[in-house]
Each structure stands twice: as C-alpha cells, then as structure tokens.
Amino acid sequence: MSVKIKLDFTLNSRPVNIEVPAEMTVLNLLRDGLDLKGTKYACGEGECGACTIEVDGRTINSCLMMAVDLQGREVMTIEGMQEGHALHPMQQAFVDHGAVQCGFCMPGMIIQANYLVKQNPELTREEMKRGLEGNICRCTGYTKVLDAVAAVVGLNERRN
Amino acid sequence: MSEIERYIAPNQLDDALEALAGGPVTIVAGATDLTPQITGGKRVYKATLMNIQHIEGLNAVTKKDGKIRIGSLVTVSEIRGNPMLKKHGGILCQAANHFASEQIRNAATIGGNICNASPAGDMIIPFLVLGAAVELARWQDDRIETRSVPLDEFFTGPGRSVARDDELLTAVIFDVPPENSIGFFRKSGPRPALEISTVSIGIGGDFSDGTLKNVRVAFGAVGPTALRGKLTEAALEGKTLNQDVIQAAALAARQDVSPIDDIRATKWYRTHLIGVFTEELLNNVCQN
C-alpha cells in the first residue's frame, strides 16, 4: 500500500480532514472513503462525465483527479446543491421538464449544467450543447435536458 | 501500480527541481493523461509522486518584449478563453476549442499535453505553427538552470522527448506573430467532442496580397511524433495562393506524412485526409 497523506479540504461547505492513499482518485474518495454515492462511476476514464464535480469553481472529472490534489480546495458534489429540503433550481428544472430517465448521468449532468449557467447566465442553446459535450446520457436524447437548462437561463423553449 | 513512498506538492520551483534531481519522481499536473495510463497498466508510479500544480509562477500567460510566454500549468480552458491569445495566437484558441470536453479542458495543462508527447497531442500543432520553444528547468550547482528547446526538436518518439528525467517543463514561448499573420487548425475524428485526432493539421504564416511567407505547417497523428511539414512549407513559401499552388501543397502534404494503420484509421485514409485538409485550410486562408 502506498503512503497515506493527510488532507484538509471543504466539501459541500463543510470541512473534511481525512487520510488517503497517495494514489487514490477523488471519485473513490467520495464514494468509498466518504460514502457520498451521488457522484457516479461509469467509464472511469474521463469520457462520460458521470463523475463530474466542481472543484474551486471549475468542473472536472473526479475519476481522473487525484485525491491528494484536493488539499485546501473547495469541492461541490450533487449532494451539496440542494438548499435544505428544497431542490436547487437546476434540479427542479430537470424534474419539471422530464429531463431525467434512468438518472445515472444526472448528478454529473446537473453539476455541469449549473456550472455552465454560472459561467454565462446568458447561455445560448448552442453553447449549452458545447458545454455538455463531456456528459453522455444513454436515455434522454438530450432535448429535454437542453429544455431544462434553457428554462433556467430564461430562454424560450426553442428547439434548435 | 507500484507503491508511492513519498508525496510532495511544492510551492517553489527550487524545491520541485531539487526533488527531481534527487531521483525517481512521477510528475503530475492535471492527471488527465497520467490517471488513465496508471489504471490501464501502461505505467507505474515511481517512488516519489510530485504534484506540480502549486508551484508559483507557472500559470500565467504574458506578453512582453515581443514574446508570448505561457506557463506550463496554464489549462486548455484558459487558452480557449484568453482574449490576448485570440488576438495574437488565434490558432491556439482554435485547437483548444476542439479539445476533449469542458471538464477535461478545465484540468488539462499545456505542459502535460506536450510532455505526454503523444503524436496526437492537439496543442502541439498550433505551437509548432507558431514556431514555439519550450523552456526546461533543472537543479544544477545549487541553482536553477534553464534551457530552451525548439518544439520541432523536442519529440523523439511516441511518449518520448529530449527532456531529461530531472527537467521540468516550465513554459512555452513564441514570438508575437506580426499583424498580418494567419493560422488555421483542423482536426478530424468520428465525432466533434472527446475525440483523439485521426489526423490534425495546422497552417500559419504571414499573409499579404495573396502571398504566404514564413509558412509553418504541422501535422498530428500521422507519424511517431507531431511533425513539421517541410515539403508543404516549401511548396507554399513566397507563393501567391491559387488553385495550382494549393493542389501542389496538398500533394506535398501527402508526401510529408508517414502514418500507420491502427484502430482509428488506415494509413491510406490518413494520407488522403491530410491532402483534403491541406486544401481546405488553404482555401480558408484565401477567403481570410
């Protein structure tokens, strides 16, 4: 077993102190070390976006990032989006537009969609498509996903 | 996966270089190449794992004294959105725009892209077109010693370069291109996002009155390393672009490359694409 490293970081606004093996990925730390199963493991190699989380305000694939690199950083996972018992407006929009089917891709999809809107509150539908290229969904066909994001940015539900 | 005995994340370049001089170290930046290589069993960790993301001074893009300097920790996302580079090195932004996905671009560093030395490394192509050099630093006689290597002399094979084990890539540097410079990048794969290039190509130079000068052409995924297209450059240098010149350049481009058959495409198809893309980009230059 590799050397263990002490880490301090902020996870969904709460401080975390933990020891991790040096070679562990962030995804394994979240799911197995911290029992936060919202962030999904699918491809494990950066191709699908199911493991997307926000670190210091930027989204990354947690299956590629090394846990040791979390030192001092701020992390948000899907578990941190909800405000109390109320869904986050992005989550609510996905529900309202029927944008979720099996749901496996959704934690990553919603984190990424929320990030895109924070980056650019006037996002166009084309920009949404570009920004969600790294999130693969096997069920929905994406149209309703785009409708949900469009609703959050106040676009009419154009189909283009 | 072998054992990591020591993990370090230095803030200062001195400390990082001293650690490298002290022997076997695995360097990690965004980890987007390293993690899949480790989990896929293509690579094992060395005794020390060094995270370079916290080293000060490696994450800036600056323009000074006629040179543009991009620190090795600058991410592909930062290049994609950098207004100064859009103006003075637009071909870099084009390549960044066709790179992987937003999540990967947010993590992927240019130092990692170059040091991974993949023949299909997308940021390598625009840097070759811009005539860039890499700055390599190491610890020698109790101080930092740097050297500059032109990028077209850096790669020695797939995954290999002239960088020594004790050297860190600290920056990529190129001359601010003149006002009349142009540059175009094109990459191909079965889908637009998250695609390893089947082939990629970049063409740039100074363009006035329909004539190209100081032409640089670079090709990716068509040989053991990304490479300059010397025959194509010669077919274009000082020429006024017309259909004859463009056809001659497209023919030269096919001779410049030596692709292989692999799971992504055949040698024949790659050679064909290189000709087609050369023609297409030169037509873009004419319409510019």
Ligand SMILES: Cc1cc2nc3c(=O)[nH]c(=O)nc-3n(C[C@H](O)[C@H](O)[C@H](O)COP(=O)(O)OP(=O)(O)OC[C@H]3O[C@@H](n4cnc5c(N)ncnc54)[C@H](O)[C@@H]3O)c2cc1C
């Ligand atoms: C899903 C997916 C899609 C991808 N798509 C593309 C694509 O479209 N185009 C493309 O070109 N690449 C692509 N890549 C590859 C990868 O993202 C890039 O090569 C990236 O730029 C690597 O940077 P990094 O910071 O993540 O490197 P790391 O993985 O941290 O490091 C890569 C290598 O370089 C070494 N290294 C890193 N920095 C330095 C330095 N400063 N000095 C010396 N050595 C160093 C490391 O030891 C390692 O060997 C993709 C990868 C994935 C997983």
Ligand code: FES
């Ligand atoms: S599990 Fe990380 S991108 Fe697929």
Ligand code: FES
């Ligand atoms: S809802 Fe099933 S994968 Fe997206």
